[in-house]
Amino acid sequence: MVTATTPALRDLLRRPSLAAAATVLLVCLPGGEKDLAATAAVHITPADLASLALVAVIAVPLLRGRLPVALHPLGCLLYGAVALAASVATATATAPDPAAALSGYARLVQVFVLVPVAVLLSLRDRFDLHLLLGALITAALIEGGIGVHQYLTGTGASYTGLPIRAVGTFGALDVMAMSGMVSFGLLAALALALGLRGSPAHRLPRRALYTAAALLTLPLAFSFSRGSWIACAVATAVLLLRTDPRLALRWAAVGVAGAVVLIGGFGVAADSLTERLASIATVSHTPDQSVTDRYDLWTTAGRIWLDHPATGAGPRGFAQQRDSHAPLRLSSAGDAEDGTIGFRREPLLSPHNMYLLVLSEQGLLGILAHTALCLVLLTRSLRRVGRRCRNGAGLAATALLVWLLADFLYADIGGPTTVLTSTILALATHWSLPPTPRPAAPPPSAPRPVASLPVASPPVASSLVAPLPVAFRPVASPPVAPLPMASRPVASSPGTSLPGVCPSAVPLPAVSPPGVSASGVCSREASPSVAFWPVVPPPEAPPAAAPRPVAPPPVASRPVASSPGTSLPGVCPSVVPLPAVSPPGVSASGVCSREASPSVAFWPVVPPPEAPRPAAPPSASPLPVAPPAAAEGAADR
Numbered sequence: 001m002v003t004a005t006t007p008a009l010r011d012l013l014r015r016p017s018l019a020a021a022a023t024v025l026l027v028c029l030p031g032g033e034k035d036l037a038a039t040a041a042v043h044i045t046p047a048d049l050a051s052l053a054l055v056a057v058i059a060v061p062l063l064r065g066r067l068p069v070a071l072h073p074l075g076c077l078l079y080g081a082v083a084l085a086a087s088v089a090t091a092t093a094t095a096p097d098p099a100a101a102l103s104g105y106a107r108l109v110q111v112f113v114l115v116p117v118a119v120l121l122s123l124r125d126r127f128d129l130h131l132l133l134g135a136l137i138t139a140a141l142i143e144g145g146i147g148v149h150q151y152l153t154g155t156g157a158s159y160t161g162l163p164i165r166a167v168g169t170f171g172a173l174d175v176m177a178m179s180g181m182v183s184f185g186l187l188a189a190l191a192l193a194l195g196l197r198g199s200p201a202h203r204l205p206r207r208a209l210y211t212a213a214a215l216l217t218l219p220l221a222f223s224f225s226r227g228s229w230i231a232c233a234v235a236t237a238v239l240l241l242r243t244d245p246r247l248a249l250r251w252a253a254v255g256v257a258g259a260v261v262l263i264g265g266f267g268v269a270a271d272s273l274t275e276r277l278a279s280i281a282t283v284s285h286t287p288d289q290s291v292t293d294r295y296d297l298w299t300t301a302g303r304i305w306l307d308h309p310a311t312g313a314g315p316r317g318f319a320q321q322r323d324s325h326a327p328l329r330l331s332s333a334g335d336a337e338d339g340t341i342g343f344r345r346e347p348l349l350s351p352h353n354m355y356l357l358v359l360s361e362q363g364l365l366g367i368l369a370h371t372a373l374c375l376v377l378l379t380r381s382l383r384r385v386g387r388r389c390r391n392g393a394g395l396a397a398t399a400l401l402v403w404l405l406a407d408f409l410y411a412d413i414g415g416p417t418t419v420l421t422s423t424i425l426a427l428a429t430h431w432s433l434p435p436t437p438r439p440a441a442p443p444p445s446a447p448r449p450v451a452s453l454p455v456a457s458p459p460v461a462s463s464l465v466a467p468l469p470v471a472f473r474p475v476a477s478p479p480v481a482p483l484p485m486a487s488r489p490v491a492s493s494p495g496t497s498l499p500g501v502c503p504s505a506v507p508l509p510a511v512s513p514p515g516v517s518a519s520g521v522c523s524r525e526a527s528p529s530v531a532f533w534p535v536v537p538p539p540e541a542p543p544a545a546a547p548r549p550v551a552p553p554p555v556a557s558r559p560v561a562s563s564p565g566t567s568l569p570g571v572c573p574s575v576v577p578l579p580a581v582s583p584p585g586v587s588a589s590g591v592c593s594r595e596a597s598p599s600v601a602f603w604p605v606v607p608p609p610e611a612p613r614p615a616a617p618p619s620a621s622p623l624p625v626a627p628p629a630a631a632e633g634a635a636d637r
Contacts, residue, residue, distance in 0.1 A: 016057050016122035021135035023050040024423060027181065027416055028139050030169050047419045051115045058118040067121060072433035075120075078373045083113045085366040086315070093314020104315025104361075111413055111422050112370075119426035120435065129393035129430070132423065133188045137212060140185020143168035143178050144219035151222040158337040159224050160272055166222040172338035173346060174415040179220060179228035180407070181417055184424070186216040187235055187399040194243050195392025224276050227410045235403040239395060242385045289331070294352050294410065296330040297322075301356035305363065312363035319349040354408035374405055377425070380432035397427040 026047045061067050071079075090105040123129055147166030150156035157172035159165040168178035193209035196202040220228060240248035283291045303325040304313050313321055333345040351357050359367045381398040389395060404424050413421055 015124075015128060015131075016054065016118075017124070017128035017131050019050065019054040019057055020119045020122050020128075020423070020426075021131050023047055023054060023419060024132065024135040025139055026050045027419060028142050028169055030171070043415075045416045045419075047416060048110075051110070051118070051419050051422065054122065055114050055118045058121050062121065068438055069121060069124060069435040070438050071117065071120070071435055072429075074376065075429055075433040075435075078369075078376060079113050079117060081369040082366075082373055083109055085362050085369040086112075089311050089314050089362040089366055092311045093317060097316075097320060100316040100320065101314045107413075107418075108315060111418055112373075112425070115419060115422035116425040116429065119423055120429050123426070123430050126393065129427075130192075132427070133192060133393060133396055136188045136420075136423075137185045140182050140188075140216055141212065143170075143181045144185070144216050147178050147182070147219035147222055151219075155339060156222075158335075162272070163338065164222070164272065165224050166219050167338070168219075170416060171340055172336040173341065173344075174417070175223075175336070176225050176228065176411060177415050177417045179223035179225035180420070182216050182220045182223065183228050183232045183235075183403055184400060184420060186213050186220065186232065187239070187403060188396045189213040189216070190236065191239060191396035191399050192392035194239070194247075195390050195395055197244075198390070221273065224272070226276065226280050227407055229277075230280070231403045231406040234406045235399045238382075238402050239385075239399040242382065242398075243389060243395065290334070292329070293331050293334070293348065296327045297348060297351040298353055298356055300326040300330070301351040301353065301360040304360040305356075308360075308363055310363045311365055312359070312361045315361055317361050318351060318357060322349070350412050350414060352410055352412060354412040357412045373425075377401055377428045377432050378405065381428055384431065393427075394431045397424075397431040400424045401428040 024047075027045075029046045058067070086105055086108045090101055093101040119132075123132065146168045147156070150168075151164050151166045154163045156163050157165040157167045157175055165172075165175060166178060167175055168181070170177035189209045189212040193206050193213065196206040196209070199206075220232065236251070237248065240251055279288065287295070300322055301318060304318060304321050307313070307321075307325075308317075331348065333347045335343070336346050337343040351360065355367065355370075358370050362369075378401060381394075381401055384394060385398050401424060404421065
């Protein structure tokens, strides 16, 4: 059994998605209350270190070109535009603290470019997607369980003077961190359960996921985070309406019943839940102090942008220019209190709106780049989600992206859960702009394919020019039918190649050896195979004088007597008798020679007339002779 499980464990440890899942789980670890780099105002958490390690793990094979997947071209363009906008804003920053601007730039590139791309390239199949979503659900259940315990035991953060606010392991300084983590787990569990609907074989996992989603509603309610409530409701509504509208109505009824049970069943802070829920409808005409401060922060961001419309004030420029642009009624800080840190005043260093933060710090260039990224991911994700969609990972990516974009209306990045923003962007990009697989490279030991040499096709007789017969070696056996030659006659001089017969051009020697045909190329006896004459390099000819022009020779029109049995050397591929006397302008070989003209005229070969047969000699037997008459008379007497 150990031998069987070892390859599976080895394959799991080699997956980069394991580092991405570890990054999600490390978010739950408390990161302390002090910054590691106080001068740059950077709060480094264990999750940040894990995300940077993931970037390094992906960067090494990426630079070597060994990653099995590649980014979508549109994804490269969108993330490149975000990085470019942040770079331009940093280069033109007017903030008095350059170190803060550089640290802010590093944070922006980490959250919106490096970590999303690294997580995206680590997701290679469905197992990686489910591993990452499972890590989200696990972390949400851990934080949710701690939050419910804080609410029931009164050990949470202070809310209206009561320590009942569930904050998980993040403390009172990050009161929205636990609510965001719980929302991610709830939406992931619900989406995976919807992806398994209609499958009887997955009934048990589907029920477990529905149960996990229902349990996570308790810590979400005890977080008293109106922004997380609204974002979770919007994402759930979009998810259910896109997959099954009838199921959306059922869940709406279940949600109302659950709210009634929560408000009426927990008497310790039922009034606080009711008041918090009712305040959502009254924020427009009777806002509380937190809502008023948020409106003033939005106004401050708009004023900063008006001073730097093109490229903004630079990263972390809002915090440095807030006091010079804020209204007088804006509170300088917010109250935070729990059993660990006591009572503390936390300065308001962000506008609590991600879009206004980008606009004030990166100007029009930055807001256009971020808006393009968000709109492309949202539209392409919603287009792929429908009633027939059974891809739970795709449904989860769409729901998480909707939650993030809705939450950005009244929140921004910051705190230990900022790395989860990168994870959501990676999931949404994988669903809307999936990476393209790269072709596998051949192993180093495998030989490379070599292009084969072209093979000449067999000669085909042309319908315009009659082919000449191929010469054969004279033998005592009965004559064999000649092989067809090229489609047109070509005269070859000694030492040149003869095209058209053999599959390769063979140079002809000046003198043919005995017993070989005059063509010097192919011979055939009784066997159907063709034997090739070995190539002999032609001898070097002495330099000849310039040829004098010769008039085209006339072609003989009548047969000329020749001595039978002789072969024609040099050019013509047939055995013909040599004439006794060559006509004027014709060579002794029987072929018309022409030097000035590139064409060659052939002397038609006519077999010599057969010699007349000699008369038969007279017979040697004597003819019968009649007896003489005298002899006959003497006998009578």
